[in-house]
Amino acid sequence: MRSADQGRSRSVLKAAMLLASLLAAPAALGQTLAALPRAGTLPAVSGEAKPILAWTDFCRRYASECAVDVSEPDTITLSPRLWQTITGVNRSVNSRIRPLTDQEHWGVPDRWDLAEDGSGDCEDYQLLKRKLLAESGLPRRAMRMTVVIDEKGEGHAVLMLRTDRGDLVLDNKTSAVLPWHRTGYTFIKREAQDAVAWVSLGRAVGPVVTANR
Numbered sequence: 001m002r003s004a005d006q007g008r009s010r011s012v013l014k015a016a017m018l019l020a021s022l023l024a025a026p027a028a029l030g031q032t033l034a035a036l037p038r039a040g041t042l043p044a045v046s047g048e049a050k051p052i053l054a055w056t057d058f059c060r061r062y063a064s065e066c067a068v069d070v071s072e073p074d075t076i077t078l079s080p081r082l083w084q085t086i087t088g089v090n091r092s093v094n095s096r097i098r099p100l101t102d103q104e105h106w107g108v109p110d111r112w113d114l115a116e117d118g119s120g121d122c123e124d125y126q127l128l129k130r131k132l133l134a135e136s137g138l139p140r141r142a143m144r145m146t147v148v149i150d151e152k153g154e155g156h157a158v159l160m161l162r163t164d165r166g167d168l169v170l171d172n173k174t175s176a177v178l179p180w181h182r183t184g185y186t187f188i189k190r191e192a193q194d195a196v197a198w199v200s201l202g203r204a205v206g207p208v209v210t211a212n213r
Helices: 003-023 053-061 080-096 102-106 122-135
Strands: 143-149 155-163 166-171 174-179 186-191 198-204
Touching: 053 122, 080 122, 080 166, 080 174, 122 143, 122 155, 122 166
Parallel strands: none
Antiparallel strands: 143 155, 143 186, 155 166, 166 174, 186 198
16 A cells, blocks of 8 residues: 555544544434344344455455454443444544445445545445444454345445344444344345354345344
8 A cells, every 4th residue: 555545544544533532422423322222133144155356355455354353252242332432433434435436436346445535435434434443442353244235226335233232233324323124224144253254144134033122
């Protein structure tokens, strides 16, 4: 990476983290931890899935962003403070990154990156969010890139947070952090938690396991 690109990357990341801290007050967020269910549902994993080629290339360029440390917890125990961090980073990145398709941005159909120049498409938003959240102390292993079919019937990337209140979704289409089964999406596959690989979610569209309340 050129030094100019590295400088832009640092500037974007610092600005996003600063804005996240400013937005972290509950009054600014408008979404509280208490609004989430006490326990949630989990999409069923139905075997291995083929990795996305653009993800494979991203992992070659940013190996630390894809590494899986099995000593980390695979779920996040939510607290009011962590919830403020999560919702703050989600809003911050959504508001700061300029939406731009990979074809317009790079001249290729699909490229995964960290929105280092302040522009990107869906997966770039989510990769930057994960980087910021990991730098804030959240376990990377519990934050999995996920491929869905959206409301337009098109492929879309979101960030799935595996928590003690179920699997939650960070999305560039909304500032709300939603339980996966309330997004309206069809869930195709996500990164595995125990290896640098992907697993199938079997086109999940709603609750498949109901936790006792």
